[in-house]
Amino acid sequence: MNKAAILVAGGKGSRMGGPVSKQYLPIGGKPVLMHTLEKFHEADPDIFLMLVLPEYDFPLWKRLCEEYKFSLAHQVIAGGNSRFQSVKNGLNALPFKDGLVAIHDGVRPFVKKEVIIESFAQADKSGSAIAVVDLKDSIRKFDENGVSTFQERQYFRLVQTPQTFQIAKIKKAFQVDELPQFTDDATVYENQGWIVSLIFGNAENIKITTPDDLDYADFLLSKEK
Template sequence: MQKAAILVAGGKGTRMGTQISKQYIPIGGTPVLMRTLETFHQADSEIQLVLVLPKDDFEYWESLCSKYDFTLQHQLVAGGETRFQSVRNGLHAIAFEEGLVAIHDGVRPFVKTEVIRESFAQAELTGSAIAVVPLKDSLREVTEEGNSNFRERHRYRLVQTPQTFQLEKIKKAFLTAERPEFTDDATVYEYQGWQVTLIEGNPENIKLTAPEDLDFAEYLLSKRSHR
């Protein structure tokens, strides 16, 4: 079955406090996005890689590819005003009509190749595969009145990416109008009345958002180099 991966990287990363967007920041000497693309290629060298960036960043990205001698084949697609629109643009760029597509945050470079492969295998069977991890901390729900109530953490999961789907179904789901409750691709899929399938993610697959995340990223890379 044909496979594609859409890496969404349309943000400006204002919380990172850096002059360049977070997806272009080098970690371990290589920009974040290049590491993420390489991980998907390592999972399956036949995956069609679609990289969604702001249109204004295309020239800068191409200069980075030249600077770092990055030759891994991928397709650039212009992002939209929201993540929903960016994913939809990425779906339109896929070269085949039937197959599987993984949708992934470009600034999650530490996803394991085993998770990527499992997401494709599960989505082929059930239609979807959403990477999640269990909570470690206690959980409380805060009401509108300011009160809080204990919630059993074993009933909840933290949602990551990749979120992988049968292409025909997720393209149909993204034909609907954008809604505020669409916080990720799973909620768009679920809006059609389809149940999502959860798979085990990996805890270090964090979304690089704040300066301390870069420190953690360098630590993870240092651990790899000492193995």
């Protein structure tokens, strides 16, 4: 069974407030993206790893790999003007047509190995596997007039990545024009009329976006030692 992982890292990191995009900032002594690539390699050393970056960041990434002596095999391809286009570029660049592909946010370096393994197993059975976690807080829904109503949180889940699919199906799903409701890969898949399968993610699998997230990331890494 061919397996691939597309790590999408096309963001400019504007919410981080610095000159360097979040995916290249160091945590635990090396850039965020290197931790994420290693997590997928640890889950299965045979996974084909692909990193989707803005093309103008290619020289920076090459310098970082040399600086940190990062030699884990992976392919780097250029992203698009949106996450949808970046994922589509990654799918089109896969070296095989059949098998499974996990699509993951490059700035989620704390996904557990067990979640990655389960995502491939579930996608092999049902066509898809979307990592989700339970809500801990109460939630309210606002209408167009600003009136809020209580919602039963047991009927909702927070969506993470990886989102793993059978390659043939997800490539077909991405052969459409981009729509505003495509907030993740699961919504693109559902647009075909297919039902997504959910798996349990892990609460530590945060998306590093703000300086506070970097502090929390260093804390999580300290717990792994």
